[in-house]
Amino acid sequence: LQPLRSHRIGSSHHLQTPRTRHEQATDEQIAIFSPCECGAGGVLAGREYTIDVFFRQSWKDERLKFEGPMNLLRLNNLMASKIWTPDTFFYNGKKSVAHNMTMPNKLLRIRDDGTLLYTMRLTVQAECPMHLEDFPMDAHSCPLKFGSYAYTYSEVNYNWTHGPAKSVVVAEDGSRLNQYDLLGQTVGEELIRSSTGEYKVMTTHFHLKRKIGYFVIQTYLPCIMTVILSQVSFWLNRESVPARTVFGVTTVLTMTTLSISARNSLPKVAYATAMDWFIAVCYAFVFSALIEFATVNYFTKRGWAWDGKSVVNEKKKEKASIMKKNNAYAVAVANYAPNITKDSVLPTIAKSATAEPKDAKPESKPQDAKKTFNSESKIDRMSRIMFPVLFGTFNLVYWATYLNRDPVIQAMMPDNNH
Numbered sequence: 001l002q003p004l005r006s007h008r009i010g011s012s013h014h015l016q017t018p019r020t021r022h023e024q025a026t027d028e029q030i031a032i033f034s035p036c037e038c039g040a041g042g043v044l045a046g047r048e049y050t051i052d053v054f055f056r057q058s059w060k061d062e063r064l065k066f067e068g069p070m071n072l073l074r075l076n077n078l079m080a081s082k083i084w085t086p087d088t089f090f091y092n093g094k095k096s097v098a099h100n101m102t103m104p105n106k107l108l109r110i111r112d113d114g115t116l117l118y119t120m121r122l123t124v125q126a127e128c129p130m131h132l133e134d135f136p137m138d139a140h141s142c143p144l145k146f147g148s149y150a151y152t153y154s155e156v157n158y159n160w161t162h163g164p165a166k167s168v169v170v171a172e173d174g175s176r177l178n179q180y181d182l183l184g185q186t187v188g189e190e191l192i193r194s195s196t197g198e199y200k201v202m203t204t205h206f207h208l209k210r211k212i213g214y215f216v217i218q219t220y221l222p223c224i225m226t227v228i229l230s231q232v233s234f235w236l237n238r239e240s241v242p243a244r245t246v247f248g249v250t251t252v253l254t255m256t257t258l259s260i261s262a263r264n265s266l267p268k269v270a271y272a273t274a275m276d277w278f279i280a281v282c283y284a285f286v287f288s289a290l291i292e293f294a295t296v297n298y299f300t301k302r303g304w305a306w307d308g309k310s311v312v313n314e315k316k317k318e319k320a321s322i323m324k325k326n327n328a329y330a331v332a333v334a335n336y337a338p339n340i341t342k343d344s345v346l347p348t349i350a351k352s353a354t355a356e357p358k359d360a361k362p363e364s365k366p367q368d369a370k371k372t373f374n375s376e377s378k379i380d381r382m383s384r385i386m387f388p389v390l391f392g393t394f395n396l397v398y399w400a401t402y403l404n405r406d407p408v409i410q411a412m413m414p415d416n417n418h
Contacts, residue, residue, distance in 0.1 A: 018059070018060070018061035018062065018063060018084055027059060027060065027157050027159060028057060028058070028059045028086055028088075028148075028156055028157065028158045028159065029057070029058040029059065029159055029160070029161040030056070030057060030058075030146075030158055030159070030160060030161060030167065030202055031056040031058075031160070031161040031162060031167050031168075031169075032053050032054070032055060032056070032144075032167065032168045032169070032204065033053065033054040033056070033168075033169045033171070047127065047128055047129065047130050047267060048094060048125055048126065048127055048128060049125075049126060049128045049142050049206075050123065050124070050125045050126075051123070051124055051126070051144070051206075052121070052122075052123050053121070053122055053123075053124065054119060054120075054121055054122075055088075055119070055120055055121075055122050056117065056118070056119045056161070057085075057086055057088065057117075057118045057119075058115065058116065058117050058118070058161060059086065059115075059116055060113070060114050060115045060116070061083070061084065061114045061116060062114045063114065064083070064110055064114045064116065065112065065113060065114040066110075066112055067112065068112070070112075071111060071112040072109060072110070072111055072112070073109065073110045073111075074108075074109055075108045075109065075110065076108070077103070077104050077106035077107070077108060079108055080106060080108050080118065083116075085118060086118075086148060086151075086156060087148055087149045087150050087151065088146055088147065088148060088149075089146065089147070089148075089149045090124055090126060090144065090145065090146045091145035091146060091147065091201060092126045092127045092143060092144070092145050093124050093125065093126050093127075093146075094125050094126065094127060095124075095125040096122055096123070096124045096125070097122065097123045098120055098121070098122055099120075099121045099122070099123070104120075105120060105121035106118070106119065106120045106121075107119040107120070124144065126142070126143070126144055128140060128142035128143070130267075132266065132267070132269055132271075132273050133271060133272075133273060133274065134273070134274050134402060134405065135210070135266065135273040135274055135275055136210050136212050136214075136215040136273075136274070136275055137210070137212060137274055137402040137403065137405065138210050138274075139183070139207065139208065139209045139210070140207075140208050140210075141205045141206070141207050141208075142205065142206045142208060143203055143204065143205050143206075144203070144204040144205075144206070145201050145202070145203050145204075146201070146202055147192075147199055147200055147201040147202060148199060148200075151199075152196070152197035152198055152199055153191060153197070153198045153199055153200045154197075154198075156200075157200060158189070158200050158202050160187060160202070164186075164187045164188075167187060168185050168187055168204050170182065170185060170206075177208075177211075178211075179210060179211050179214065180208040180209060180210055180211060181208070181209045181210075181211060182206065182207070182208060183207040183208065183209055184207050185204060185205060185206050185207065186204070186205045186207070187202070187203065187204050187205075188202075188203045188204075188205070189201065189202050189203060190203060215275065218262075219258060219261075219262050219275060219279070220275075220278065222254075222258055223255065223258055223278065223279060223282040224282070224395075226251050226254050226255055226258070226282065226286060227251075227282050227285045227286055227391055229247065229251055230247060230248065230251040230285065230286045230289040230290070231285075231289060231383075231384075231387050231388060231391075232247060233247040233248065233289060233293055234289070234292070234380050234383045234384045234387070235380075235384065238296045238297060238300045238376075238377045238380060239300060241297060244293045244297070245293075247289075247293075248286075248289060248290035248293055249290070251286045251289070251290075252283075252286055252287060252290060254286075255279070255282060255283045255286050256283075258279065259279045259283065262275055262276075262279060263276075274402055277398075278398060281394055281398075285387065285390075285391055288387075289383075289387065292379060292380075292383050295379060296377045296379050296380055299377070299379075300377070
């Protein structure tokens, strides 16, 4: 077959587009096999995804027909540069790499009827338009669009090798992603008109559903626990100002930190995501708990300070009356001391005067002041019930709304049979 190869392969004539006898367009058969994982981390970081594929193209070139003892020629990949090959490129690809280790990962085969099979291993980084309103319960349909760069639809016509259902195959190992579940893949085609002509574009959509487990552990559970911790302050005495202040300030700062860290893992979007709404509501609950404590503490200070003032005034009056009696006795003794030094009645008077404070019983704090100091706030009693009920209702509505969107996602997936 060596003379046959030298005669038919390598000339400039065979680098031109193969045409049939009736000058029809060359039929290009396409198949894609993905054995490896899509780069889910790339999707999350910059609205891109990376996929490793075996890209298989098949077409018929009647100029390469041959007769001989073999019906299939297995050629070296260097032969691909000596024959016509499709100029397929990826429309939404940002970066594509052909693997060359340890040799170029390409395969070229020619059948005796002129049918060629050209396979190469590629790593494609492509754009994936994302709508993050439902993040992290969101689903995305990431397209992979490819077609001829220079040849119009009338010159090169792309078709799926095994039909729409089986032309794109993803290995089971390749569908195990860290942050996504691969729901499936669908194929299609479209025509694009430009100033240079009409081109046929083949499209493959990979339908991905984000896994929520990571975000439940890193964001949702800490937010829920922080809200519960902020509501513990309702069960503390309203006079425990330091403890309740620590609860309020600490939980507010914690929610702020969680909000910032959650936003850093997202692209900069101008709208609020589902996680943003959850964090905002949790922040509102925590901040409301701090405001509730400030309200309770304000009324507590007001009642206790008024009663305490009356008690202090009564004690001051009592002390002042005792001091007056002692001062009067001291003045009398000083004035009449020479005349009554031997009077036996004075010790008795002095004794009774000094003993009078001992017999006086200190009056206790008024009952109203004692009751005000140890009383339980009605606002706290209401908050112990109202806050947990409202937060539980919010969680019920939130999770029921977003987790029930799976059937909607399945319905949005196109059917390959149509």
